[in-house]
Amino acid sequence: MRPGLLGLFAAMGVVTYLTRAPLLLALADRRLPGWLERYFAALPIALLTALAVPLVLLPDGRFGGLADGQVPAAVLVVWLARRTGNLLLSVAAGVVLVATLRAVLS
Amino acid sequence: MAEERAIPQSPLAAELGAGVRDALTTVVPSIVAYGAVWGGLARQTGLSLGEVVAMCLLVSAGTAQFVALPMLASGAPPAVIVVTTYLVNLRHYLMAASLAPAFRHLSRLRLAGLAHLLSDEAYALTQARFARRPARAAYFVGCASVIYLAFYAGAVAGALLGARIPDPKRFGLDFVFPAVFLAILAQAIRAAWQWAVAVAAVTVAVAIAWQVGGTWHIAAAGLSAAALGAWLAPAARAPETPEPG
Numbered sequence: 270m271r272p273g274l275l276g277l278f279a280a281m282g283v284v285t286y287l288t289r290a291p292l293l294l295a296l297a298d299r300r301l302p303g304w305l306e307r308y309f310a311a312l313p314i315a316l317l318t319a320l321a322v323p324l325v326l327l328p329d330g331r332f333g334g335l336a337d338g339q340v341p342a343a344v345l346v347v348w349l350a351r352r353t354g355n356l357l358l359s360v361a362a363g364v365v366l367v368a369t370l371r372a373v374l375s
Numbered sequence: 376m377a378e379e380r381a382i383p384q385s386p387l388a389a390e391l392g393a394g395v396r397d398a399l400t401t402v403v404p405s406i407v408a409y410g411a412v413w414g415g416l417a418r419q420t421g422l423s424l425g426e427v428v429a430m431c432l433l434v435s436a437g438t439a440q441f442v443a444l445p446m447l448a449s450g451a452p453p454a455v456i457v458v459t460t461y462l463v464n465l466r467h468y469l470m471a472a473s474l475a476p477a478f479r480h481l482s483r484l485r486l487a488g489l490a491h492l493l494s495d496e497a498y499a500l501t502q503a504r505f506a507r508r509p510a511r512a513a514y515f516v517g518c519a520s521v522i523y524l525a526f527y528a529g530a531v532a533g534a535l536l537g538a539r540i541p542d543p544k545r546f547g548l549d550f551v552f553p554a555v556f557l558a559i560l561a562q563a564i565r566a567a568w569q570w571a572v573a574v575a576a577v578t579v580a581v582a583i584a585w586q587v588g589g590t591w592h593i594a595a596a597g598l599s600a601a602a603l604g605a606w607l608a609p610a611a612r613a614p615e616t617p618e619p620g
Contacts, residue, residue, distance in 0.1 A: 270423065270425045270426060270429065271426070273453075274422075274426055274429075275426075275429055275433075276453075277453045277456060277457070278426075278429055278430045278433040278434055279433050280453070280457045281430075281433065281434045281436075281439065281443065281456065281457055281460040282433035282434045282435070284457055284458075284460050284461040284464070285434055285435070285436045285439060285460060285461075285464050285467075286490065286491060287461070288461065288464040288465055288466075288467040288468050288471070289464075289467045289470075289471050289490040289491065289493045290471070290486075290487055290490035290491075291468075291471075292468055292471040292472040292475060293471040293472075293474065293475050293478065293486050293489065293490050293493075294483060294486050294487065294490075295475075296472055296475035296476065297475045297476070297478045297479045297481065297486055298479055301476065304605050305605075306476075307604065307605040307608040308601050308602065308604065308605035309472060309473045309476065309601075310604070310608060311568075311569075311572050311600070311601040311603070311604020311605055311608060312469055312472070312473040312597060312601040312604075313473060313498075313502040313506075313563070314560065314563060314564060314569055314572045314573055314576070314600075314604065315572050315573075315575070315576045315596060315597045315598075315599075315600035315601040315604065316466065316469055316470065316473075316498075316576075316593065316596075316597040316601075317499055317502070317556045317559060317560050318556075318560060318572075318573045318576035318577055318580065318596070318600070319576045319577075319579070319580040319592060319593045319595075319596035319597050319600070320495060320499075320552075320553070320556050320593055321552075321553040321556035321557050321560065322553075322576075322577045322580055322581060323580050323581055323584035323585075323592055324549075324552060324553040325550075325553045325557075326581055327581065327584050327585055328549070330584065330585075330588045332585075338547070338550075339550055339553070342547075342550060342554070343553065343554070343557055346554045346557050346558050346561070347557055347558070347560075347561040348561075349558075350557070350558035350559075350561035350562055351561045351562065354562060356397075356401060356503075356555070356558050356559070356562075357400050357401060359554070359558040359561075360401055360551060360554040360555055360558055363547075363550060363554040364546075364547040364548065364550055364551055364554065365547070366547075367547035367550040368545070368546050368547035371544070371545070371547065
């Protein structure tokens with residue numbers, strides 16, 4: 270174990286923790302003004318969309334195209350999730366479609 | 376045994392178990408696979424098994440750990456690696472802020488402990504649960520700790536197996552992460568203002584991911600699309616805010 274690396278990992282851990290802990294501690298015990306409550310109610314949809322869609326459309330930072338398989342699978346997942354409300358079934362069907370399309374198209 | 380059965384399961388244990396189960400049946404297999412890929416790459420970068428373990432325990436942020444490996448390999452200055460780690464994790468400020476109201480009954484010590492477990496996947500599963508059921512911290516603890524352990528276990532396995540790890544993309548496992556987020560969104564979005572937030576987030580995130588790259592698009596789209604939501608959402612109590620008290 271190289272001490273320099275251990276120090277680096279500890280510093281990486283500290284800055285990571287600094288993104289997770291402060292607002293959790295600061296905002297947990299106070300009533301928020303109405304506009305801020307509405308902001309936080311909208312945040313999950315904004316964040317999850319911002320996480321998901323670029324992963325599907327731009328794998329590796331470039332438009333993936335059909336051979337990547339994720340775009341049709343994403344449509345299937347959204348349709349199944351709305352239709353059945355079953356998270357596991359929707360995700361599993363999407364993964365099978367992606368793996369199949371990649372095996373067939375590549 | 377019969378006596379044990381007669382005692383109803385405590386709400387705490389039930390919530391903890393639900394979190395563990397939801398994580399195991401959705402994201403955990405992919406997280407183990409990506410942990411293994413990371414562990415294999417880390418060994419190729421020259422990290423020892425002990426250093427792999429130390430990095431997982433101390434940093435516990437998968438994306439940042441992936442980003443750090445090529446930087447370590449190319450001999451980047453430690454300060455640059457630390458700053459990059461911070462920037463990659465900026466999105467967690469927003470996730471912590473939006474989870475905080477659900478945890479308002481917890482002691483500061485417990486909140487400080489929970490913070491270490493926060494991950495994109497745990498955030499997504501927890502938000503989906505809290506939108507439908509009363510918010511309980513035990514659910515977050517259940518799914519977040521399983522996700523934390525899954526990456527760690529995968530990383531150790533990958534470090535031991537080295538280069539023999541197959542590419543998870545071949546099995547479509549990379550798609551599990553966006554698929555879970557999309558399935559949760561598909562069930563959460565009902566009102567017109569929620570559609571507007573999603574469309575705004577797609578527009579900003581795709582434009583920035585395409586033109587700028589990196590992970591900036593998550594925080595930028597999250598901040599701006601949520602602002603639109605705050606403006607459009609009905610002035611009465613927001614739908615996803617947990618009951619006060």
